[in-house]
Amino acid sequence: SAEKLEVRFAPSSHAYDGRYANNGWMMECPDPITKLTWDNAIQISPTLAKELESAQGIQIFPAKKPMNKDSAFFEGAKGTLQTNKANFRRGKEEAVVVELTVNGVTIEAPIHVVPGLANYTVVLPLGLGRKVVGRVGQGVGFDAYAVRTSSSLGCALGASIKLTEKTFHLANTQEHWSMEGRALVRENTAAAYTKTPDFVNKIGVESHAPSNYAKDDGKSLQEKSVNQYRGNSAYEHPAFSKPLPNVKVWEGNEDKFPVPQQWGMAIDLNSCTGCTACVVACQSENNVPIVGKDQVLRGREMHWMRIDRYFSAEKYDQTEVPDDVQVSFMGMMCQHCENAPCEQVCPVNATVHDSQGLNTMAYNRCVGTRYCANNCPYKVRRFNFLDWNKRQIGEFYKGPLGPVDEPELEKMNANPNVTVRMRGVMEKCTFCTQRIESAKIEQKRLAGASDDIRIPDGNIKVACQQACPTDAITFGDISDADSEVSQMKASERNYSVLGYLNARPRTTYLARLRNPNPEMPDAYEKPYAYAQYDERYGHGSHGDHGAGHDDHGAGHDSHAVPAHDDHSAHGHDDHGHDHSSH
Known part of the structure; x- marks a missing residue:
């Protein structure tokens, strides 16, 4: 019941049992189910959230805003939008902070509603909230070990939750x-x-x-x-099976043109x-x-x-x-x-198509208009708002006036085959073009004087x-x-x-x-x-x-x-x- 809950202790996807709490890649990688980063939260079911909301009078779910059923909008949409499972304000999840009491011990932590959980089971992710850790994991999340005992390593019974008036911002990367x-x-x-x-x-x-x-x-x-093929497109693309018309070296030798791999x-x-x-x-x-x-x-x-x-x-x-x-x-x-919407709106040709079918980025051309991100239907382009790789931590907002901090040890962390991007530049998946180019070079070396240059x-x-x-x-x-x-x-x-x-x-x-x-x-x-x-x-x-x-x-x-x-x-x-x- 809502008064006597089962508590399940589970390793965090960010830190496991705490051993990865100082790993920035792990902290920033969203949890597969909750989509939270840089935090853990007490996970509860929608049924329990509704009962707590009703019994204690503190809002957990966003207020219902049904669309006007008499409007053309409602008819066009064939229904309302699905009710969200958390309150968001300008992209930030405002989670209710609760007091969870287990075996006489009370901890404070935010809650996060997860559909699919058993109604009266709450999940406490372990491994965060560490006090002695490196700069990455310091002050991240809450410590669930405080209510875990040797007699309840996997689960504990008889827990209770009390909602408070406080809220906490959770960094959730998928709102809907x-x-x-x-x-x-x-x-x-x-x-x-x-x-x-x-x-x-x-x-x-x-x-x-x-x-x-x-x-x-x-x-x-x-x-x-x-x-x-053009098909229903508004314009034609040059065929990759033929040399480009402005490359005169192939005139009269079109049959020798090596068709690029796609x-x-x-x-x-x-x-x-x-x-x-x-x-x-x-x-x-x-x-x-x-x-x-x-x-x-x-x-x-x-x-x-x-x-x-x-x-x-x-x-x-x-x-x-x-x-x-x-x-x-x-x-x-x-x-x-192949008909990339981002390429059509870039005013400086910073994102273009190559003859291998890749949508490529020329970072030194990009002026940061972000038109490409607006025009991308998949929302997969990322913009460098700040100079993440060059400035001291905490000094990002000063831009080029901020102090430079590029420790040699941290430079060794970077892949030398991939450009490190700077402030004001858009970036995205490249299909690991550096690996493609490396394989092409190796295949040409193996081919020698032959024309066997296609990568197996x-x-x-x-x-x-x-x-x-x-x-x-x-x-x-x-x-x-x-x-x-x-x-x-x-x-x-x-x-x-x-x-x-x-x-x-x-x-x-x-x-x-x-x-x-x-x-x-x-x-x-x-x-x-x-x-x-x-x-x-x-x-x-x-x-x-x-x-x-x-x-x-x-x-x-x-x-x-x-x-x-x-x-x-x-x-x-x-x-x-x-x-x-x-």
């Missing part, structure tokens, strides 16, 4: 938890997949929209990757567990800076890759935060779009792929039909996120399959995410209409609702705003 019925993470059951293996083509906008490639829709992935990625959502190993691997490989809690609160985290976590409920009730949920994870980084499949592993414990990420040459990534993209489960925008991302996803036991009382016909899409947008399966638009991963995403869908793949708030007025 619901897909709002949109088909971002596509799921089905194994049984349904055997009957309709191409189900990903039959949901979302693409299921009833013209193909992005128009008359060239039937071409193979390999042909599309090197020829860059790089792409596939992420299998069946295999992804949301562990975030890829996030830290990317940070290590690409010299991504640690910015600290204050800057994360302002939406300035710098991770090139993030793991979006969504909850889906059996009953789609936008007015309540559900208890029984299914969790979906999606790794999101720069998609390296499997020679390049990007950092996130290398770190993934379940091999969910595949990277390689999509112009080679026999490459592993091409075979992954040939799967009927392959789709693009927000593909209806005709951005043509080089990164595609393989839909997740769940396998419920039909004999169990909680067996379901459709995964909750798929059922919510069906319920909210009322189309379900469209038969064969619009199926199979694009074996290059033509995306399949849920309906674009002009009233509230900002085309962001990160719920309804990408937490990428500058809250510098605070």
Whole structure:
């Protein structure tokens, strides 16, 4: 009951049992479920939160703000936005501080509501709140060991919670938890997949929209990757299969032109567990800076890759935060779009496309307009608001007037093959271009006088792929039909996120399959995410209409609702705003 709670002690995703409390990469990596950084919080269920709120009269959930049911907005949106599970003010989660009493010992800590927890069980993450630790872990989080005894190492019974009037800012990197019925993470059951293996083509906008490639829709992935067919685009791209018209050296020798390899990625959502190993691997490989809690609160985290976590409920009730949920994870980084929206708005050509299909960054051209970040539908671009790598800690806001602090020991922490970015510059995932270039140099060395300069499949592993414990990420040459990534993209489960925008991302996803036991009382016909899409947008399966638009991963995403869908793949708030007025 709410008066006699069960307490579960669990290692923190940031510090484990405390041994990593001084590791900045771990502190800033969001927890896979709570999405919190630089803190731990007492995790409670929505049911317990509602009972505490009702009994003690202190608000935990945000006030309900139903949309006007008589408005055109409501009709267009087909419902209200899902109630959030925390109060946010200008991007900062305002968590209620509580007094938790266990075995006569009381601690104070903020609470965080987590759908899916048992109703009267609270979770205390261990390892933070250390008093004697290095400068990174000093004063981070609360110490849960204070209420843990040798007789209750794993759990304790009879705990109680008292809400206080105090609040605490938690650095949460994902404000909204619901897909709002949109088909971002596509799921089905194994049984349904055997009957309709191409189900990903039959949901979302693409299921009833013209193909992005128009008359060239039937071409193979390999042909599309090197020829860059115009399709329904507003303008034509130069084909990678031919030399550029302004390079005269190939005139009369077009047949000798070496067609560049085309790089792409596939992420299998069946295999992804949301562990975030890829996030830290990317940070290590690409010299991504640690910015600290204050800057994360302002939406300035710098991770090139993030793991979006969504909850889906059996009953789609936008007015309540559900208890029984299914969790979906999606790794999101720069998609390296062939029709990249960011490239079209950069006034100085700082972000451009190369002949290998990469969306590249020229850091010394960037003047920091941030137009590209505004125009990115995936919200994966990161801006260096401050000089993280050069200035003394605590002196960032002085900019070029701040004292320089570049210890030689810390310089050795950086990857020498990757540029260290400066203040005022935009950055993002590069598909580990330094590894691609290194492999090209090595292959040319091995080739000698021969023309065997194509990199064999499997020679390049990007950092996130290398770190993934379940091999969910595949990277390689999509112009080679026999490459592993091409075979992954040939799967009927392959789709693009927000593909209806005709951005043509080089990164595609393989839909997740769940396998419920039909004999169990909680067996379901459709995964909750798929059922919510069906319920909210009322189309379900469209038969064969619009199926199979694009074996290059033509995306399949849920309906674009002009009233509230900002085309962001990160719920309804990408937490990428500058809250510098605070």
